[in-house]
Amino acid sequence: MSSLSDGATLSATGVHKRFGALVVLDDIDFAMGADEAVGIVGPNGAGKTTLLSVLSGAFPPSSGSIAFKGDDVTALPATQRCRLGLVRTHQVPKPFSGMTTFENVFVAASHGAGLGRDEAYEEALGSLKLCGMLGVANRRAETLGLLDRKRLELARALAARPTLLLLDEIGGGLTDGEASELVGTIKELCRRKIGIVWIEHIVHILLQVAERLICMDAGKIIADGEPQAVMADPQVIRAYLGGGPK
Amino acid sequence: MSAASTMIERGTAPSRIAAVAVAIVIALLAVAPQFLSAGAVDRMTALFIYVILAAMWNALAGFGGLVSVGQQVFFGLGAYFAIRLADAGLNPFLSLFVSAIIVGVVSWPLSLVMLRLRNGEFAIGMWVIAALTHLLVNLDRLVQGETGTSLISLNVYDAATRRVTIYWLALASMSALLAILFGLLRGSTGAAIRAIRDNEDAAASVGVRVTGTKRLLFVLAAFGIGVAGALWLATSITFQPKTYFNVQWTAYMIFMVLVGGIGTFEGAILGALVFFLIETWFGGTGVWYLVGLGATAVLFSLFLPRGLWGTVEERFGLRLLPVGYRVRLAEDAADQSGGDAQPLKTTTNRETA
Numbered sequence: 001m002s003s004l005s006d007g008a009t010l011s012a013t014g015v016h017k018r019f020g021a022l023v024v025l026d027d028i029d030f031a032m033g034a035d036e037a038v039g040i041v042g043p044n045g046a047g048k049t050t051l052l053s054v055l056s057g058a059f060p061p062s063s064g065s066i067a068f069k070g071d072d073v074t075a076l077p078a079t080q081r082c083r084l085g086l087v088r089t090h091q092v093p094k095p096f097s098g099m100t101t102f103e104n105v106f107v108a109a110s111h112g113a114g115l116g117r118d119e120a121y122e123e124a125l126g127s128l129k130l131c132g133m134l135g136v137a138n139r140r141a142e143t144l145g146l147l148d149r150k151r152l153e154l155a156r157a158l159a160a161r162p163t164l165l166l167l168d169e170i171g172g173g174l175t176d177g178e179a180s181e182l183v184g185t186i187k188e189l190c191r192r193k194i195g196i197v198w199i200e201h202i203v204h205i206l207l208q209v210a211e212r213l214i215c216m217d218a219g220k221i222i223a224d225g226e227p228q229a230v231m232a233d234p235q236v237i238r239a240y241l242g243g244g245p246k
Numbered sequence: 247m248s249a250a251s252t253m254i255e256r257g258t259a260p261s262r263i264a265a266v267a268v269a270i271v272i273a274l275l276a277v278a279p280q281f282l283s284a285g286a287v288d289r290m291t292a293l294f295i296y297v298i299l300a301a302m303w304n305a306l307a308g309f310g311g312l313v314s315v316g317q318q319v320f321f322g323l324g325a326y327f328a329i330r331l332a333d334a335g336l337n338p339f340l341s342l343f344v345s346a347i348i349v350g351v352v353s354w355p356l357s358l359v360m361l362r363l364r365n366g367e368f369a370i371g372m373w374v375i376a377a378l379t380h381l382l383v384n385l386d387r388l389v390q391g392e393t394g395t396s397l398i399s400l401n402v403y404d405a406a407t408r409r410v411t412i413y414w415l416a417l418a419s420m421s422a423l424l425a426i427l428f429g430l431l432r433g434s435t436g437a438a439i440r441a442i443r444d445n446e447d448a449a450a451s452v453g454v455r456v457t458g459t460k461r462l463l464f465v466l467a468a469f470g471i472g473v474a475g476a477l478w479l480a481t482s483i484t485f486q487p488k489t490y491f492n493v494q495w496t497a498y499m500i501f502m503v504l505v506g507g508i509g510t511f512e513g514a515i516l517g518a519l520v521f522f523l524i525e526t527w528f529g530g531t532g533v534w535y536l537v538g539l540g541a542t543a544v545l546f547s548l549f550l551p552r553g554l555w556g557t558v559e560e561r562f563g564l565r566l567l568p569v570g571y572r573v574r575l576a577e578d579a580a581d582q583s584g585g586d587a588q589p590l591k592t593t594t595n596r597e598t599a
Contacts, residue, residue, distance in 0.1 A: 056451065082453040094448035096441045098509065102254075102573045107441045110434040112453025117434065121254045125573070134252070137573035141444075160452050 008067070009034040009195060010055065010086065010164055015064030017050055017219075024050045025061065026219035032212075034163070037186075037196040039210030039227065041203060043239055046216040048199045049091050052166045055197070056088035057081040068164075082112045085163035089156075089170055091199075093149035095141035102128065102137040104152055105159045112160025124159050130185060131155040146173065154185070164195035171205045183208045203231070215239065251576035256432070256568065264566035272421050279410045287413050291481050293522045294416040295474045296502065298423055300514040300521075302470040303499035305427050308509035309436065310463045311443030313365070315496050316372025319379045320468040322490035323349045324475025326383050329397060329485050333388055338399045339411065342476035349472030350465050357464045361457060373493065380491035394486035397479055412480045419477060423470045428511060430466070432569040439463055501539060505546050507553030511567040516555050 008031035017025035024047045032038050040048050054061045057078035065074045068086050076084075087108075096104045102124060109115050109123035128134050131151045136144065141152060150170050157165060171182055179202070186209045189196060200206040206213070206227075213227040217239040223230045230236055257265075279287050299321075307313045327345035332338045356375065363371045384391045400408060430436055438459050441449040450456050479485055498521060506517020524542070528535045550557050558564055 058447065058451065078447075078450040079453055079455055082451060087453075088451055090448065090451070094445045094451075096444035096448065098444050099437070099440050100570065100572075103437055103440070103571050106434075106571060107437045107449070107454060108452035111438055111455070114453070120434070125252055125254075134573070134575060137575070156448075156452055 008032060009069055010197075011067045012051070012055060012061075013065050013067070015051075015054060015061045015066070017047070017054055017059075018062045024219050025054065028064070028219075028221060030214070030221065030224075032195065032197070035190070035193045035195050037190050037209050037211050038198070039206040039213045040197060040199045040216060041201070041206065041213065041236075042216035042222075045218075046239075047219040048216055049168055051216070052088055052168050052197070052199060056086060056166055058088070082160055082162075083114060085161070086166070087112065087157045087160045087162035087164075088166035089150075089153035089168055091168040093146070093153050095144065095149055095152055097142035098140065100138050100140055101133055101144065101148075101152060101155075104141055105133075105156050108156045108159040109161075115161075123161065127155045127158040130158065130188065132181065147178065158189070162194060164197070165189065167196065167198040167200075169199055169201065171200050171202050174202075174205075179205050207231075253574040253576075255572045255574050256570075258565055258568060260564060261566050261568055268567075272417070275417055276414070279413055284406070284409060287409050288481060289522075289526065291409075291413045291416045291477070293518065294413075294420040295477050295481075296498070296518040296522055297420050297515055298470055298474040298477075299495065299499045300502035300506065300518040301424055301427055301511075302467045302474075303496070304503045304506075304508060304511075304514035305431065306463060306467040307500075308503060308514070309431055309443060310439045310460060312361075312460065312464065313369045314372040315369050315493065315500075316374070316376035317467070317471050317499060318491050318493055318495040319372065319376035320349050320353065320471040321475035321478070321495050322376070322380060322383065322487065323352065324472030325479035325485050325490045326386075326389070326487075327472075328476040328479050329395060330386075330388065332397055332399045338397055338480070339415065341397075342415065342480055343473070345476045346469055346472035349475075350469035353465050353468030354461070356468075357461045361460050361464060373496075376491055376493070380487055383487050383491070389485065389487060392486060392488055394484055394489075396484050400480065400483060412477065415480070416477050419473050423473065424515075426466070427470075428567060428569070431511065435459060435462070436569055437571075501543050503553070504543060505553055507555030507557070507559070510553070510555045510559060511569055512559075512565075513553050513555035517553065520554070 011031035012028050015025055015028040016023065028051060042048050053059055055066060057073065057076055057080070060074065065072055067073060068081065068084060073081055073084070096107065105124040105128055106120055109120040113120070113123060115123055125134070128137055131154050133148065133151055133155055136148060141149070144152065154167070154170055171179055174182060183205055186196060186198070190209065196209065198206060198210065210227055212225065213230040214221055215223040215230055215233070215236045222235045222239060223233045278290065282290065303317060324346050327348045328341045331341035331344055336344065360368060360371055360375065383389055389395055403411070431439065438449065438454045441454055442456055442459060446456055475490060502517035502521045503514050504517070505520050506515065507513025524539065528538055546553060552560060
């Protein structure tokens with residue numbers, strides 16, 4: 001179990017996020033090392049996606065700070081964080097609908113990873129191949145089904161050459177076969193020393209990859225540690241199954 | 247299966263023929279004044295200006311997602327600054343282009359404000375800017391309100407020289423602006439521009455500089471439309487603010503782009519040609535001309551929402567001036583891809599352009 005040390009690659013310190021009166025993130029402290037694979041679970045509305053958005057720079061926290069690779073990135077927009085190697089996927093896929101699958105991924109390779117043309121081609125093709133999307137490379141993204149759109153989120157994020165990847169429910173709705181393919185892909189990323197933060201409801205998929213599990217509830221981290229221990233934590237069980245006997 | 251043996255193709259066989267055809271057409275147009283009547287030369291000049299307007303609005307809205315109904319502001323300013331520069335003693339022909347540069351420079355600070363607006367706010371906001379600018383220009387003593395003024399210094403050239411010079415300037419401007427646009431949209435910036443159009447947040451999340459890219463496009467479109475406005479001034483000599491700052495200019499741009507095919511490079515050019523022909527044939531019929539234009543626009547949006555070229559592209563896969571990327575899979579990879587890989591009949595071209 002990692003502590004909030006100076007050696008952390010990505011850390012959030014005292015992060016709050018409020019939307020009007022609604023407190024979505026309530027004093028989050030979180031840190032992880034460069035090649036850790038961290039799973040995040042929690043009931044709907046726990047603030048998981050909001051945490052990912054704040055980490056990736058989609059919007060700033062109301063208070064608190066985010067550090068990446070030793071620098072305070074709280075004020076940096078998503079574009080800059082992506083170029084530093086901190087890249088996210090979206091829970092509701094956000095494809096560039098009027099562009100082909102390849103073009104979607106090429107944009108990330110060209111701008112996110114900052115590659116020249118030929119290198120960007122290679123990178124884009126490489127990540128399409130890794131995600132099993134070469135066959136639909138020339139399809140306009142708007143014609144893709146939900147599963148392919150989710151794959152595209154992953155392929156596009158990968159083409160930006162992340163050192164740390166924030167995944168938001170890319171496994172929802174997969175069959176067992178597709179899920180094990182996805183696990184294989186993520187494990188390959190771990191082998192490439194890419195750090196992973198993965199929000200997923202399908203815990204058994206998550207546990208095949210995550211070496212550390214965080215459970216959130218009502219904007220707080222209620223458990224953090226070795227996956228089996230977290231799943232057995234009474235607070236976690238209560239968060240999922242409701243109050244029960246007090 | 248190896249990604250390395252997979253090719254990315256940019257051109258197609260028809261597009262290579264098209265490139266040659268474009269060069270030939272421009273060369274023919276360059277010598278055409280020798281064979282055309284004075285009236286026809288003027289009409290062709292108008293066509294070149296329409297092509298510029300359509301291509302610029304298409305780049306802005308069709309590729310960049312920046313739908314504006316206030317682009318007449320740059321058209322009017324292009325003419326206005328040219329008047330001012332010529333009045334200050336600059337050569338009138340030179341004034342046209344210096345004016346367009348000033349329009350581009352002015353559009354930069356404007357973009358700081360306007361690009362904060364999104365979608366409909368941006369569209370209408372631009373119209374407000376155009377209306378305000380119109381009023382400000384009216385305050386200029388030189389313009390004398392709606393009385394207007396003229397590009398008097400052009401009169402030192404005799405009519406024939408003037409007509410042909412403006413024709414060539416318009417042809418050269420159109421060719422150069424189309425080339426610049428094509429280069430921009432075909433490059434990696436063009437991919438970023440289309441990504442921003444489709445989803446701004448997602449574009450930012452994969453490292454696209456959203457605001458900077460939009461600003462570049464905005465300024466380029468302002469410059470191009472400024473050139474068009476200045477050229478229009480040169481052909482018509484007179485400058486009345488309400489003629490130039492009229493929203494009809496943007497309405498024409500929208501018409502040309504929607505009819506031709508929004509978001510395709512060929513579409514804007516085709517749309518300008520269609521508009522030009524309709525105007526040539528029916529322009530004299532007064533109100534019915536406008537009714538016809540409106541009806542055409544309605545019919546297209548109902549039955550051919552992708553416009554003429556968008557439909558041709560979809561039906562026949564024909565791309566003459568392609569800005570996109572096609573993946574041509576290596577044999578073994580293609581086998582795996584199953585039925586949904588489209589047959590790629592075009593020849594392979596590992597991109598060298």
